Amino acid sequence: MTPILADIGNTTIDLLIEGVRHKHLIADFHPNTFTQEVWYSNVNHALSPILTSLPNWHTIADLVDKNRYYPTMGMDRIMVCEAIENGVIVDAGSAITVDRMEGGEYLGGFISLGLKAAQEAYGRLSPALAVSFNFEVDLTIMAKNTPDAITLGFLAPLIALIEGYGQTIYLSGGDAHLFKHFLKGAYVDEMLVFKGMKKLLEKGSLC
Amino acid sequence: MTPILADIGNTTIDLLIEGVRHKHLIADFHPNTFTQEVWYSNVNHALSPILTSLPNWHTIADLVDKNRYYPTMGMDRIMVCEAIENGVIVDAGSAITVDRMEGGEYLGGFISLGLKAAQEAYGRLSPALAVSFNFEVDLTIMAKNTPDAITLGFLAPLIALIEGYGQTIYLSGGDAHLFKHFLKGAYVDEMLVFKGMKKLLEKGSLC
Numbered sequence: 001m002t003p004i005l006a007d008i009g010n011t012t013i014d015l016l017i018e019g020v021r022h023k024h025l026i027a028d029f030h031p032n033t034f035t036q037e038v039w040y041s042n043v044n045h046a047l048s049p050i051l052t053s054l055p056n057w058h059t060i061a062d063l064v065d066k067n068r069y070y071p072t073m074g075m076d077r078i079m080v081c082e083a084i085e086n087g088v089i090v091d092a093g094s095a096i097t098v099d100r101m102e103g104g105e106y107l108g109g110f111i112s113l114g115l116k117a118a119q120e121a122y123g124r125l126s127p128a129l130a131v132s133f134n135f136e137v138d139l140t141i142m143a144k145n146t147p148d149a150i151t152l153g154f155l156a157p158l159i160a161l162i163e164g165y166g167q168t169i170y171l172s173g174g175d176a177h178l179f180k181h182f183l184k185g186a187y188v189d190e191m192l193v194f195k196g197m198k199k200l201l202e203k204g205s206l207c
Numbered sequence: 208m209t210p211i212l213a214d215i216g217n218t219t220i221d222l223l224i225e226g227v228r229h230k231h232l233i234a235d236f237h238p239n240t241f242t243q244e245v246w247y248s249n250v251n252h253a254l255s256p257i258l259t260s261l262p263n264w265h266t267i268a269d270l271v272d273k274n275r276y277y278p279t280m281g282m283d284r285i286m287v288c289e290a291i292e293n294g295v296i297v298d299a300g301s302a303i304t305v306d307r308m309e310g311g312e313y314l315g316g317f318i319s320l321g322l323k324a325a326q327e328a329y330g331r332l333s334p335a336l337a338v339s340f341n342f343e344v345d346l347t348i349m350a351k352n353t354p355d356a357i358t359l360g361f362l363a364p365l366i367a368l369i370e371g372y373g374q375t376i377y378l379s380g381g382d383a384h385l386f387k388h389f390l391k392g393a394y395v396d397e398m399l400v401f402k403g404m405k406k407l408l409e410k411g412s413l414c
Contacts, residue, residue, distance in 0.1 A: 010333070070351045072335060095332050098360070100349055108349025110360035111336065113320075113328050121320050121328035125302050126217070128279060129318065142307055142315025144277045153305070153317035157364030164367065 003058075003201070006040035007076060007193045008047060010094075016194045031057060039201060041075040041193060063200040068106050079196030080172060081106055087168040089192065090183075092175035098162060115175050118154045135178055159183060210265075210408075213247035214283060214400045215254060217301075223401050238264060246408060248282040248400060270407040275313050286403030287379060288313055294375040296399065297390075299382035305369060322382050325361045342385055366390060 007014040013029050015022040026044065031054055041060045042051060051057045061075055069078050077097050080089045084101045091097045094117060099109035113121065115133065123130035133151040139159055143149040159182045162169060169186035171179050176188045189195075214221040220236050222229040233251065238261055245264045249255065258264045268282055276285050284304050287296045291308045298304045301324060306316035320328065322340065330337035340358040346366055350356035366389045369376060376393035378386050383395045396402075 070353075072353045074335070095329075095336065096360075108351045109356060110350050110363060111329070111353075111356045112360040112364075113325065113332065117328050117332050118320065121324050121331075122302075122318070124328075125320065125324050128281070129302065143317050144315045146277075146279045146318075149316060149318045153303075153319040156317060157319075157368040160368050160371065161364040 001036065003037040003039050004034065005194050005197050006038055006042075007079075007197075008040055008042040008044050008051075009076065010044050014193070039197060041079050041197060043074040043076055060197050060200055063204045076193050077109070079194075079200075080170075080192040082196035082199055083192045084170055087170050088162055088165050089170045089172070090162060090176075090179060090186070091173045091192075092171065092179050093173035096158070096173075096175075098158075100165060100167065102167075112158055113154075115154075115178065119150075122150050122154075135181060139182060155182060208243065210244040210246050211241065212401050212404050213245055213249075214286075214404075215247055215249040215251050215258075216283065217251050221400070246404060248286050248404060250281045250283055267404050267407055270411045283400050284316070286401075286407075287377075287399040289403035289406055290399045291377055294377050295369055295372050296377045296379070297369060297383075297386060297393070298380045298399075299378065299386050300380035303365070303380075303382075307372060307374065309374075319365055320361075322361075322385065326357075329357050329361075342388060346389060362389060 002018060005016040011026055013024050013026055031050060034056065036056065038057045039060050040051060040057060042048065060079065064078055077091065077099060080091055081099050081101055085104050086102055089099045089101070092114065094114045096112040096114055097109060098112065100107040119133055128146065129150055131147045131150065134147040135151065137148045137151045139152060139156045143152045162183065169183050170192060171183065171186050171188045172190055172192045176190065180186055180188050209225060212223040218233055220231050220233060238257060241263065243263065246267050247258060247264060248267045249258060267286065271285055284298065284306060287298055288306050288308055292311050293309055296306045299321065301321045303319040303321055304316060305319065307314040326340055336353065336357055338354045338357065341354040342358070344355045344358045346359060346363045350359045369390065376390050377399060378390065378393050378395045379397055379399045383397065387393055387395050
């Protein structure tokens with residue numbers, strides 16, 4: 001039987017059970033009700049003690065060659081990198097992580113604010129900037145109104161830098177489709193974390 | 208006698224009196240104690256009623272051709288544009304405004320979060336990201352630790368976009384010198400708002 005795969009974040013848990021995805025809020029999630037074998041990628045430190053106490057829950061971290069990454073790097077970020085041999089991987093969630101792989105080697109990355117966090121930060125700065133992003137904005141033209149000015153201020157530099165690497169672009173995370181609008185040639189792939197986990201499990205079983 | 212020039216923000220007021228700058232907190236600032244003529248650029252809406260009620264305080268907004276800019280654009284931002292004929296103007300304060308001028312025409316701009324606002328927004332996102340920016344980071348290399356990853360995530364796209372315009376770069380605002388570190392060829396000019404005001408006053412008196 002294929003083990004269950006679990007991608008555990010700070011607010012939600014994504015499960016892959018026999019090829020079907022199930023998303024739950026962490027608050028509604030009780031790992032001790034599972035009897036099957038589960039492999040998990042976890043960035044939620046509060047859950048670590050209970051997960052490590054359960055004999056059928058196995059951390060994918062044990063299969064990762066940690067020398068290839070950096071110590072504080074989130075496990076979900078490592079998984080999307082493991083899934084890709086060559087390319088830029090943009091995981092657009094509450095934060096936006098951008099990582100580059102070349103010939104299976106991790107080149108490094110950077111972390112931007114997520115769209116929601118950025119928009120909130122503008123609003124906190126000044127009531128005049130408490131406006132919504134305009135995702136219809138043309139990033140190639142300088143802005144002449146406030147919604148365009150903040151959307152452009154956040155997105156134009158980020159999109160330009162990501163495109164500038166000249167690599168294949170993979171998008172994942174809740175805002176992947178918004179980014180796809182600006183990164184026409186990119187591939188949206190919501191399965192990257194699970195793909196990375198699967199690759200490591202296959203590699204692991206070969207040793 | 209040269210009139211006093213005042214650049215009024217949300218927390219501080221910058222005065223230019225006979226060529227000498229004086230900075231005050233808005234809380235310590237009492238416009239009715241001034242007997243001289245004052246021309247001011249103001250973005251602090253709470254102060255507008257008192258300023259307009261004083262006969263010796265004159266708003267520079269009256270001398271601006273507003274068709275050249277957009278309605279919600281801050282007056283300080285308009286002043287830095289008035290000061291420059293050709294170039295990119297980066298005003299790095301609590302927000303970072305980036306505006307482009309060509310042949311004296313306003314091309315438009317965008318607004319980024321200020322360094323402090325961005326750093327705070329990362330910290331709000333996750334305790335793991337509540338680290339300080341590393342201003343010694345090499346923006347040309349992908350990051351392999353968290354402080355570098357967030358500094359790069361915020362600065363690398365912004366710097367790349369600003370440099371990409373291929374225009375002369377002018378820096379002003381409290382974080383101008385930090386940006387100078389990454390934009391080697393840029394000119395730091397803390398007098399841009401006053402220069403724009405002076406230019407408008409000279410033009411105004413010619414009509």
